[in-house]
Amino acid sequence: xxxxxxxxxxxxxxxxxxxxxxxxxxxxxxxxxxxxxxxxxxxxxxxxxxxxxxxxxxxxxxxxxxxxxxxxxxxxxxxxxxxxxxxxxxxxxxxxxxxxxxxxxxxxxxxxxxxxxxxxxxxxxxxxxxxxxxxxxxxxxxxxxxxxxxxxxxxxxxxxxxxxxxxxxxxxxxxxxxxxxxxxxxxxxxxxxxxxxxxxxxxxxxxxxxxxxxx
Ligand code: GRF
Numbered sequence: 001x002x003x004x005x006x007x008x009x010x011x012x013x014x015x016x017x018x019x020x021x022x023x024x025x026x027x028x029x030x031x032x033x034x035x036x037x038x039x040x041x042x043x044x045x046x047x048x049x050x051x052x053x054x055x056x057x058x059x060x061x062x063x064x065x066x067x068x069x070x071x072x073x074x075x076x077x078x079x080x081x082x083x084x085x086x087x088x089x090x091x092x093x094x095x096x097x098x099x100x101x102x103x104x105x106x107x108x109x110x111x112x113x114x115x116x117x118x119x120x121x122x123x124x125x126x127x128x129x130x131x132x133x134x135x136x137x138x139x140x141x142x143x144x145x146x147x148x149x150x151x152x153x154x155x156x157x158x159x160x161x162x163x164x165x166x167x168x169x170x171x172x173x174x175x176x177x178x179x180x181x182x183x184x185x186x187x188x189x190x191x192x193x194x195x196x197x198x199x200x201x202x203x204x205x206x207x208x209x210x211x212x213x214x215x
Contacts, residue, residue: 001028001029001030002028002029002030002082002083002185002186003029003030003031003032003079003080003081003082003083004018004022004029004030004031004032004081004082004083004084004085004182004186005031005032005033005034005035005076005079005081005083005084005085006018006031006033006034006035006047006084006085006087007034007035007036007037007072007076007084007085007086007087007089008034008035008036008041008043008044008087008088008089009036009037009038009041009088009089009090009091010038010041010042010043010088010090011041011042011043011088012034012041012042012043012044012046012047012087012088013043013088013171013175014087014088014108014174014175014178015034015043015046015047015085015087015088016043016046017174017175017176017178017179018031018085018087018178018179018182019031019046019047019050019052021179021182021183023050026179026183027179027182027183027186028183028186028187029082029083029182029186031047031050031052032053032079032080032081033052033053033054033055033075033079034047034052034053034054034055035054035055035056035057035072035075035076035079036054036055036056036057037056037057037058037059037068037072037089037090037091038056038058038059039056039058043088044056053079055075057071057072057075059091065091065092065094066094068091069093069094069096069097072097073097073100076101081104082104082185082186083104083105083106083182083185083186084101084104084105084106085106085107085108085178085182086105086106086107086108086140087108087178088108089107092144093140095142098140098141098142099142101140102139102141103139103192105139105140106137106138106139106140106150106181106182106185107137107138107139107140107145107147108135108136108137108174108177108178109121109135109136109137109138109145110122110135110167110170110171110174111125111133111134111135111136112132112133112134112135112136112152112154113136113138113145113146113149113152114146115130117144117145117146118144118145121133122163122166122167122170123163125157125166126157126161126162126163126166130157131156131157132154132155132156132157133154133155133157133166133170134152134153134154134155134170134173134211135152135153135155135170135173135174135177136149136151136152136177137149137150137151137152137177137178137180137181138150139192139197148192148194148195148196148197149196149197150177150181150184150190150197150199151177151178151180151181151208151209152177152208152209153170153173153174153176153177153208153209153210153211154208154209154210154211155169155170155173155211156211156212156213157213158213169211172211173209173211176209177209184199184202188200189201189202
């Protein structure tokens with residue numbers, strides 16, 4: 001059975017979606033541990049409720065990014081994961097760190113990449129007046145919020161949306177595509193071909209989720 005390490009910074013709802021899917025058998029994997037760079041992350045308590053080992057590596061306690069990443073890497077390696085999931089992890093990782101886990105490090109991002117890398121994606125999408133927004137699961141490369149795309153969900157923007165209402169609908173879609181992506185990885189069905197990811201034996205097109213305005 002595949003082993004997962006989940007890395008978070010805060011609320012942990014994406015992490016909780018994975019833990020729920022593992023618990024009810026939709027993902028055949030063991031969550032070896034949840035690591036947070038923030039001691040106060042609410043997700044830590046959720047992980048503990050699931051009986052999952054929690055580890056805090058507070059970035060603020062390290063002199064620089066390299067020192068933090070050495071500790072983070074050591075914690076990850078001790079968990080011996082097949083897949084590392086960045087689930088709301090709000091730190092940029094250095095090129096060496098990312099290269100070390102190439103092909104087994106994925107991230108959930110709240111926009112339809114390559115649109116809106118970085119922060120405040122919902123605010124920026126609304127300011128631009130886009131009609132379609134969404135979220136992306138991608139393999140992590142040295143280029144922040146880039147990397148081979150595993151799954152995306154497109155979410156229709158409503159005329160009356162504000163940042164909070166749009167974020168809530170995108171978040172629900174994040175949970176769905178992240179669980180699907182982790183499941184595919186654990187089933188050995190993700191093949192990285194250059195900048196693209198093929199999902200073996202996926203005929204339903206489930207790697208693209210369209211959420212209409214009235215859903
Ligand atoms: C999510 O929107 C994620 O895409 C972004 O930060 C948020 C984290 O939410 N990077 P949660 O901690 O998973 O609830």
